[in-house]
Amino acid sequence: MMMNDRSIEAHTLSVLVENAAGVLARVIGLFSGRGYNIESLTVAEVDGEAHMSRITIVTSGSPMVIEQIKAQLSRIVPVSRVTDLTVEAEAIEREMALVKVAGTGEKRVEALRVSESFRARVVDTTHESFVFELTGAKTKIDAFVQLMRPLGLKEVSRTGIAAIARGPEAM
Amino acid sequence: MSDQKTDQMTGAEIVIKALKDQGVEHIFGYPGGAVLPIYDEIFKQDWLHHILVRHEQGAAHAAEGYARSTGKCGVLLVTSGPGATNAVTGLTDALMDSIPLVCITGQVPTHLIGSDAFQECDTVGITRPCTKHNYLVKSVDDLAEIMHEAFYIATSGRPGPVVIDIPKDIQFAPGPYMSPEKISKASYQPPKKGDLNGIREAAELIASAKKPVFYTGGGVVNAGPVASKLLREFVGLTGYPITSTLMGLGAFPASDNQWLGMLGMHGTYEANMAMHDCDVMINIGARFDDRITGRLDAFSPNSKKIHVDIDPSSINKTVHVDVPIVGDVAHVLEDMIRIWKETACSPDKQAISDWWQEIEGWRKVNSLGFEQSDTIIKPQYAVQRLYELSKDKDVYISTEVGQHQMWAAQHFHFEEPNRWMTSGGLGTMGYGLPAAIGTQIAHPEALVIDIAGEASVLMNMQEMSTAVQYNLPVKIFILNNEYMGMVRQWQQLLHGGRYSHSYSEALPDFVKLAEAYGATGIRATNPGELDAAITQMLDTPGPVIFDCVVSKDENCFPMIPSGKAHNEMILAGEPADVEVSEEGKALV
Numbered sequence: 001m002m003m004n005d006r007s008i009e010a011h012t013l014s015v016l017v018e019n020a021a022g023v024l025a026r027v028i029g030l031f032s033g034r035g036y037n038i039e040s041l042t043v044a045e046v047d048g049e050a051h052m053s054r055i056t057i058v059t060s061g062s063p064m065v066i067e068q069i070k071a072q073l074s075r076i077v078p079v080s081r082v083t084d085l086t087v088e089a090e091a092i093e094r095e096m097a098l099v100k101v102a103g104t105g106e107k108r109v110e111a112l113r114v115s116e117s118f119r120a121r122v123v124d125t126t127h128e129s130f131v132f133e134l135t136g137a138k139t140k141i142d143a144f145v146q147l148m149r150p151l152g153l154k155e156v157s158r159t160g161i162a163a164i165a166r167g168p169e170a171m
Numbered sequence: 172m173s174d175q176k177t178d179q180m181t182g183a184e185i186v187i188k189a190l191k192d193q194g195v196e197h198i199f200g201y202p203g204g205a206v207l208p209i210y211d212e213i214f215k216q217d218w219l220h221h222i223l224v225r226h227e228q229g230a231a232h233a234a235e236g237y238a239r240s241t242g243k244c245g246v247l248l249v250t251s252g253p254g255a256t257n258a259v260t261g262l263t264d265a266l267m268d269s270i271p272l273v274c275i276t277g278q279v280p281t282h283l284i285g286s287d288a289f290q291e292c293d294t295v296g297i298t299r300p301c302t303k304h305n306y307l308v309k310s311v312d313d314l315a316e317i318m319h320e321a322f323y324i325a326t327s328g329r330p331g332p333v334v335i336d337i338p339k340d341i342q343f344a345p346g347p348y349m350s351p352e353k354i355s356k357a358s359y360q361p362p363k364k365g366d367l368n369g370i371r372e373a374a375e376l377i378a379s380a381k382k383p384v385f386y387t388g389g390g391v392v393n394a395g396p397v398a399s400k401l402l403r404e405f406v407g408l409t410g411y412p413i414t415s416t417l418m419g420l421g422a423f424p425a426s427d428n429q430w431l432g433m434l435g436m437h438g439t440y441e442a443n444m445a446m447h448d449c450d451v452m453i454n455i456g457a458r459f460d461d462r463i464t465g466r467l468d469a470f471s472p473n474s475k476k477i478h479v480d481i482d483p484s485s486i487n488k489t490v491h492v493d494v495p496i497v498g499d500v501a502h503v504l505e506d507m508i509r510i511w512k513e514t515a516c517s518p519d520k521q522a523i524s525d526w527w528q529e530i531e532g533w534r535k536v537n538s539l540g541f542e543q544s545d546t547i548i549k550p551q552y553a554v555q556r557l558y559e560l561s562k563d564k565d566v567y568i569s570t571e572v573g574q575h576q577m578w579a580a581q582h583f584h585f586e587e588p589n590r591w592m593t594s595g596g597l598g599t600m601g602y603g604l605p606a607a608i609g610t611q612i613a614h615p616e617a618l619v620i621d622i623a624g625e626a627s628v629l630m631n632m633q634e635m636s637t638a639v640q641y642n643l644p645v646k647i648f649i650l651n652n653e654y655m656g657m658v659r660q661w662q663q664l665l666h667g668g669r670y671s672h673s674y675s676e677a678l679p680d681f682v683k684l685a686e687a688y689g690a691t692g693i694r695a696t697n698p699g700e701l702d703a704a705i706t707q708m709l710d711t712p713g714p715v716i717f718d719c720v721v722s723k724d725e726n727c728f729p730m731i732p733s734g735k736a737h738n739e740m741i742l743a744g745e746p747a748d749v750e751v752s753e754e755g756k757a758l759v
Contacts, residue, residue: 018358021307022295033300064487071484077304077324080358 010039011066011086012093012163014171015055018078019045026076027055036061036069040095040138042160052080056163081171089165096159097141102129103152111151118144129154182311182342183208186275189318190219192351195246197222197237197612199230203250204290205277208342222612222641225633227254229605231261231332232631235270236609239592240567242395244271244326245609251277252290255336256297260599262332263301267596268418269393271330273321274298278307280340294336303331308338311346319351328361329482330393361481365498367506373453373477373494374510380451381522382529383411386434386463389418389595390456390480392588394500399423399588401504402455408511409518412530414442416457418595421585431530432539435463436731437577440538440740441530443729446471447737448529454478456500459490460596461758469736479503538729538742539581548698550575550650550721554582554622557648560705565617567610569593571603571627574656574727579622601630604647608634611643618646618709625651625718626675635688638714646708648717649681652725660726665733665756685716694718733758 017023024043031038040058045051059069066084073082085091099120101111108128115122115132118140124131134144138161145156165171180188186209190198199222202210213221224230227249234245245265249258255276265272279288295307304324306317314337321333377383385406391398399422406413406429413423414434423430432439434446446452452474457463459478464470467489478485478492479500486495496503510516541551554575568583569592570576576593585591592610594602607621621628628649638645650656658673682692691711695704695718708715728743734755 021309022299022305025296026299029299064491068484068488071482071486071488075482075484077359 008060008062009066009086010058010060011084012091012161013057013059013070013073014083014085014163015057015073015079016081016171017053017055018080019051019053020078023053023076023078024055026078027057027073030072030076031059034072036065040160042162056161058161083165083171085163085165089167089169091163091165093137093161093163094135095138095141095161096133096135097145098123098157099132099134099145099148100129100154100156101132101148101152102154104128107151111148114144114147114151120144179345180348181208182308182314182337182344182346183212185311185314185346185348186318186337186342187212187216187219188348189315189351190246193244193319193322195244196220198246198248199224199233199237199609200248201225201227201230201250201254203254203277205251205279205339206248206254206275206342208339209248209275209277209337221248222608222637224605225636226631227257228260228601229608229631229634229637231258231272231274232264232599232602232605233609233612233634233637234272234274235261235265235268235602236569236592236606237613238270238272238609239606240589240610241613242589244273244322246273246275248275249277250290251279251294252292254290255292255294259297259301260597262298262334264594264597264599264602265332266301266303268594269330269389270332271325272332273325274332274334276334276336277342278336278338281309281338282340284338294334298334301332302334303329305334305336307336308341311341311344314341314346315349316354319349319354322351324359328359362497363499363502365479365496365503365506367510369494369496370503370506371510373496374507374514374516376451376475376477376494377409377411377453378511378516378518380411381519382449382526383409383451383453383518383523384431384445384449385411385413385453385455386415386446386457387413387419387422387455388416388457390500391419391422394456396588398456398501398504401501401508405504405508405511408508410523411453411518412445412527414438414445416460416463416595417580417593419457420580420591421588424586425584426586433580435460436465437581437727437729439581440536440729440742441533443731443737443740444533445530449474452476454480454492455504456480458485459488461489464490465731465739466734466736471737536742541725541728541743544722545698547722548695548701548719550578550652550725551582552698553648553650553701553719553721554578556701557620557622557705558583560702561618561620561709564709565614566590567592567607567614567617567619569603569606569610569619569621571621571623571630572598572600573624573627573658574652574660574725575622575624575627575650577657577727578650583622600627602627604628604631604645605634605637607645607647608637608643611638611645612641619644620646620648623647623649624656625649625653625678625681626655629679632684635685635690635714635716639689642713644713644715646715646717648708649719650721651678651681651718652721652723653678654723656725657727659724663726665751681716681718685714688714690714690716692716692718694720696720
């Protein structure tokens with residue numbers, strides 16, 4: 001019988017890869033070629049000596065599709081490990097955002113006040129603008145950006161989600 | 172990386188040395204600017220036999236035929252740009268059917284990459300989705316390791332094609348060589364042994380079955396002759412019925428009474444009904460392809476399913492299975508047989524006997540039957556006669572894609588694995604002739620027949636020159652109905668008989684065409700002369716094109732129309748106005 005479970009779940013996957021040419025293209029090509037979603041993707045080298053990079057992907061799909069995505073990722077030759085942080089561990093997920101807000105007078109004061117309550121840092125300032133640096137869960141950044149919109153939001157740069165499991169074990 | 176300066180050689184020399192150390196004896200290829208240094212090295216030696224094809228797609232399919240018929244890795248060598256893009260269809264075909272290939276492509280010199288240079292293309296970009304893995308060699312220091320790793324990756328786990336793209340400057344550059352045993356086997360470590368608990372669970376389930384069926388596939392062939400041997404032993408121990416996919420034909424002998432014939436869209440009635448009604452399905456090395464399952468939500472609704480596959484991504488892809496076992500078919504079967512014997516598993520004799528009774532009833536339907544004619548050659552009859560007249564020889568069969576392919580699968584019977592070369596997953600018209608050439612290269616003394624359609628075979632007809640050049644006695648047996656027969660059949664059944672562009676207009680005279688190539692052409696137009704003509708073909712040394720003029724409007728039955736279930740198949744002689752849902756029509 002077909003698995004026709006249509007319940008869509010979001011999963012955060014950590015993918016440890018050899019830092020070789022074309023690996024990211026392989027991973028992204030897999031998602032586009034097989035019609036999977038990418039909601040967030042981050043990648044950076046995490047071990048320079050071992051030439052290993054870590055890709056964090058937030059994707060969504062039915063449980064059957066999520067299983068298939070993990071199996072397909074594991075099949076890519078330079079992929080050394082795939083961990084589903086949503087299932088296999090209690091994980092911490094963080095995203096960093098740089099948010100540029102321009103304005104003067106009341107709005108400028110309000111923007112600064114809001115940023116303090118979010119524990120955002122001011123990393124650049126002029127007489128008519130701020131750049132805030134903010135780290136937190138995706139929902140926190142979403143909320144912050146929403147609040148800044150009427151206060152002179154100019155642009156947003158977000159890193160996408162990085163995630164790691166709690167506790168002493170490595171992936 | 173090795174730093175032994177004494178082992179310095181040029182990149183092109185490294186390629187040839189690596190091929191030698193990998194045991195490669197034959198390479199299919201076509202030269203061009205970006206591979207000239209490698210061709211120069213081929214010129215200087217005498218142990219590596221290069222087969223010059225006439226189109227790079229032909230090289231890929233020939234390498235596939237070579238690989239499929241030997242179990243070894245097929246190797247091809249093509250130039251940059253169009254050489255690489257022409258090979259793409261063959262690479263995709265090999266990926267879909269899990270055929271081990273190593274494809275070496277030339278590339279423009281490193282400093283020109285990205286400049287839209289003459290005959291430049293992004294080969295690794297283009298071939299990334301149609302290979303198991305690929306490499307762009309950026310330093311000659313990496314070349315030897317990449318060469319060996321490519322063979323390892325192509326042949327281990329679930330086999331597949333691997334591309335090595337080598338810029339021309341790297342082919343000239345001096346670098347170190349290292350032998351295969353010195354390389355690290357990368358991070359790629361596919362599983363071999365299956366989980367013993369899973370195998371035990373499977374053995375218990377198999378023993379408890381009342382209506383079991385073995386459903387086997389290309390994975391058995393890929394796991395080597397030992398897997399076929401173990402399959403025969405295990406199926407014999409159980410006494411259960413067995414069917415197979417198109418790709419798995421030959422792994423179990425067709426002459427055995429437990430054999431139900433092929434299953435799927437054009438499979439036998441008994442095989443498909445057994446799949447539909449079974450209570451335990453034992454899938455060994457098959458992947459629940461859409462040609463097999465038909466309508467998914469009605470696929471074998473009452474069975475527990477066991478699935479043995481070396482590729483974890485094949486498990487639960489489209490069909491939920493109860494007992495998944497990830498591992499090499501041969502290893503899993505070995506453990507399965509041991510556990511079966513140790514635990515003295517014994518099937519329910521009465522239930523199995525009742526099940527066989529039911530199956531015998533389905534067999535009596537004679538679903539492969541067709542209406543014989545004494546004036547025109549029926550294509551099924553042609554394949555039957557070809558089988559009867561060649562079965563005692565050392566015969567290998569390749570096919571193109573379409574009706575003739577299904578008739579070959581239904582009416583030509585295989586006793587051994589590696590005897591059947593066909594394009595299953597990708598369905599590549601034009602596969603058969605070059606695949607036959609590759610097979611004949613591997614088995615020079617054998618009888619190699621391409622069972623072809625007149626439309627498919629024209630797609631790579633240029634390879635006749637290759638067959639003639641190397642005096643390869645391939646027999647191209649064309650079932651000529653002047654139609655793209657399967658397209659015509661679908662148009663008849665699903666599109667109201669509107670035969671849009673499926674007639675093979677302006678066909679060549681195949682006898683004259685054979686002669687133009689320097690081969691032999693034979694034609695048969697009526698059933699009375701068929702046997703003598705086939706015998707003449709088999710007795711002719713050198714390549715032959717056999718133009719078998721068959722009935723034009725024969726349909727291939729039985730057939731599970733798209734969107735239908737196994738128990739809704741249509742048989743020959745039934746009314747052909749099939750009602751297919753709009754959803755079904757949208758399927759391929």
